[in-house]
Amino acid sequence: MRRYSDIFPVVLLGGVMALAGSAKSIYEDAAKAWVLNRLSQWGYGTEAATVMSGCIELAPAFGGAVAIIWFLHWYIRKELEAAHLAFDRKLRRPAGDFGFYTAYLIVTNTSPTEKLLNCRCEIVELRDDENAVIETHIGLRTKNQADKSAQGRFNLDQGAEKEIPLFDINQSSDEETLGVINADGRELKFPYGIYTAKIRAYGDRGTADELTVRLNTSNCEFIIFRDAPKARV
Template sequence: MSLAGLGKSVYEDAVKAWILSRLTQWGYGTEAATVMSGFIELAPAFGVAAAIIVVLYWYIKKEFEAAYLVFDRKLHRPAGEDGFYQACLVVRNTSPTEKLLNCRCEIVELRDHEGELVETHIGLRTKNQAGKAVQGRFNLDQGAEKEIPLFDINQSSDDETLGVINADGRELKLPYGIYTAKIRAYGDRGIADELTVSLNTSNCDFIVCSKPSILHRGVER
């Protein structure tokens, strides 16, 4: 505040006097020069106000457009043994200070290798919700992660089916093949994060797709 007061005093005493003299030299009368210098005196205040509005606008815009619950793009090969594997995603709370409440994940679209729609809006659960009566919604501490199971692959079984893990307790079984799933993660604030993954049951190839319609183009494994 002291620096602001000093700057204001310098502006009023020195700069304003210089502006008045210049306006008078340019042919403006004393009264007109005084009025014009008064408007010019307001310029710094308007400039600072405009800068504050712009900064607030971009800060609020960034807050609304940020995704706080995000997927880990570094997928790992489905884990398991004895011919039974489970493909999982990991979601993370990116905020170092705020806990996320009432989060959820879902498979928005599940398609086969020909791009045909198999199922939509499959609610998912976390790994530690298995066997619990209430599934799907979860909280996530600051900087914490949770595993989200997607598919069960049972290569030791004769029926060769792919199980889709869901929070509704439905038994979703699909024949072996290549499937693409568009998945979203919703936090209690920020925009939803979206990820498209492809799973090949023959070799357990689990990848992030650059384009959902082109299964062989993966960005990260």
């Protein structure tokens, strides 16, 4: 692929500035001529023409300043509200075999330049098939934190991703239980059924990303919703 010359950006910038200067000069001359003509038709003197000419010269600068301020406000707000830690919405079946399965999600650092620190994920609320809330604010851990004493918080390099286990499904025993994998070591087990979880991922900056998942333990059907599922009637 052909590379541009090192002076290409300078030449391009110079051309843009020259065009902008020419456009400004043409605008001022044309606008002044129009205003002077109108003022003479309306019977105003030279003083009024001088004042109006000055206002015409200030109009482009004032408009440009307003546009720059609006752009900076939009850009800064976009950067502050961006969810750099985001869930991968691709559908994946629970991993495992021989009656043991793990349902999991993947979080990604979407920023190509900034490392994320002190990230965490949690199940904000867990509901059963009757849409009743059975647990709230369950802290989650990453796959690599399974044997570590400190769990829950993690760092994530630029463009990197981590697996976040959610549920363990045990079909090899008579109990047939669903276990919630949490960061604080609590034993959370529930009978087989259909469960819906609202999950959030928090980075050290930006807004939290959120999605909803539904798991049917009878057939390991794992559904990821971009929006919250509609309530059953």
